[in-house]
Amino acid sequence: MDQLMAVIAGKYNYWVYITLMMIGLYGMIAKNNLVKKIIGMSIFQTAIILFYVSLGFKHGATIPILRHGHGATQAAVRAVDYINPLPHVLMLTAIVVGVGTLGVALALAILIYKRYQTLEEDEILEKTLEE
Amino acid sequence: MRIIALVLVLLCGGLLIAGTVEFAPWGSPHARQQVYLSPYFIEHSMEDTSVPNIVTAVLADYRGYDTMYETAVIFTAGMACFFLLRCLKRMEPQERVYRHLVTGMVLHVKKPSVPKPPEGLFEEIDPLWTPYDIIIKTLGRFLIPPIQVFGLYVIAHGHHSPGGGFQGGVILGASVILLALCYDLRSEVERLRESLSGICSAAGVFIYAGVGALCLALGSNFLDYSALAPILRVDPVAARSLGIFFVEVGVGLAVMATMVAIYNNLASAGLYDQGL
Numbered sequence: 001m002d003q004l005m006a007v008i009a010g011k012y013n014y015w016v017y018i019t020l021m022m023i024g025l026y027g028m029i030a031k032n033n034l035v036k037k038i039i040g041m042s043i044f045q046t047a048i049i050l051f052y053v054s055l056g057f058k059h060g061a062t063i064p065i066l067r068h069g070h071g072a073t074q075a076a077v078r079a080v081d082y083i084n085p086l087p088h089v090l091m092l093t094a095i096v097v098g099v100g101t102l103g104v105a106l107a108l109a110i111l112i113y114k115r116y117q118t119l120e121e122d123e124i125l126e127k128t129l130e131e
Numbered sequence: 132m133r134i135i136a137l138v139l140v141l142l143c144g145g146l147l148i149a150g151t152v153e154f155a156p157w158g159s160p161h162a163r164q165q166v167y168l169s170p171y172f173i174e175h176s177m178e179d180t181s182v183p184n185i186v187t188a189v190l191a192d193y194r195g196y197d198t199m200y201e202t203a204v205i206f207t208a209g210m211a212c213f214f215l216l217r218c219l220k221r222m223e224p225q226e227r228v229y230r231h232l233v234t235g236m237v238l239h240v241k242k243p244s245v246p247k248p249p250e251g252l253f254e255e256i257d258p259l260w261t262p263y264d265i266i267i268k269t270l271g272r273f274l275i276p277p278i279q280v281f282g283l284y285v286i287a288h289g290h291h292s293p294g295g296g297f298q299g300g301v302i303l304g305a306s307v308i309l310l311a312l313c314y315d316l317r318s319e320v321e322r323l324r325e326s327l328s329g330i331c332s333a334a335g336v337f338i339y340a341g342v343g344a345l346c347l348a349l350g351s352n353f354l355d356y357s358a359l360a361p362i363l364r365v366d367p368v369a370a371r372s373l374g375i376f377f378v379e380v381g382v383g384l385a386v387m388a389t390m391v392a393i394y395n396n397l398a399s400a401g402l403y404d405q406g407l
Contacts, residue, residue: 009156009157010154010156011152018148022140025140025143026136026140029140054157057158058158059158061160064184064185065185066177085169086164086172086189087164088186089194092186092298095297096205096297099393101208103393103397106397107215107393108215111215
């Protein structure tokens with residue numbers, strides 16, 4: 001029982017992110033409206049960002065900014081005292097790229113709406129077959 | 132379709148959850164991702180670059196190539212929005228609308244032959260235009276300058292506190308978008324012209340790549356900022372710190388201008404008129 005609790009306590013946050021990721025994936029596959037698909041893509045990206053930031057965490061560690069000051073003696077920096085900076089770096093750029101992809105996706109949605117007067121996928125398919 | 136999607140998603144999620152069995156417990160300092168590569172960054176970034184914020188040091192120095200192409204991706208996204216949406220040829224509107232500046236009365240002119248009313252008394256507005264609210268306008272006026280100062284602080288202080296080019300650039304871009312929301316798109320574009328935001332986003336990428344090329348010209352590797360030491364008259368470690376600052380300025384410029392350009396194109400569907 002204690003072992004099971006330890007597994008749940010050590011993994012539950014990953015499971016939450018996987019659930020969130022699958023909600024986004026379901027939205028991208030099953031929804032008919034293009035804007036809802038785009039929102040699904042955003043949820044998927046957010047889940048990945050949360051997952052990475054969570055990977056970098058260490059118990060008993062602080063943010064990856066070194067203590068310093070004028071005249072402070074530089075004691076040896078130990079890696080266990082600071083959380084992993086690498087996931088933060090990767091996700092910092094991923095967030096901004098997420099905004100970029102969202103912008104381009106919405107621009108395409110606007111163009112599709114101008115052309116077909118609708119954002120429902122089945123109606124767009126009907127209209128393309130008619131032409 | 133929905134049932135297939137549900138089955139697919141459940142299968143995929145189940146596989147991923149099964150994959151987490153291999154993971155070390157959350158927060159363990161001995162997990163695989165904590166013992167490979169990142170200890171080097173934590174223990175050596177200060178002596179290598181003299182930047183206390185390890186995230187900034189890794190972002191702009193150790194992983195400089197990655198960030199440069201990331202900036203190029205942002206620039207490309209802005210260009211893509213421009214080319215997809217921007218309508219440069221305007222259709223002649225059915226009716227022209229003029230607002231009397233003093234009284235706020237609105238004239239609707241339906242015949243094309245009627246001449247323009249005098250410039251100082253009337254301004255031409257778009258049919259979608261709605262009078263802006265005085266409360267929102269005043270609040271925006273109070274909020275935007277501190278937001279912009281904070282954005283500059285976040286860019287410049289990214290070495291010592293959480294921050295850097297991406298974050299500061301987004302804050303600056305948000306302040307400009309706030310201006311567009313409080314007033315209207317046209318008064319925002321009057322302050323930050325479309326050509327200026329285009330030049331800024333290109334200049335940001337150019338600054339980043341230019342700093343890299345300057346290092347190359349000084350006989351070192353691309354983006355190895357310690358080569359800048361003779362120009363800046365500092366020791367190589369401080370030169371790396373300053374080089375990081377230069378590229379962060381470039382990133383901030385590119386991100387700010389691109390955010391504004393994407394917003395402008397999306398909000399007006401490429402028309403840049405007065406409506407939202």
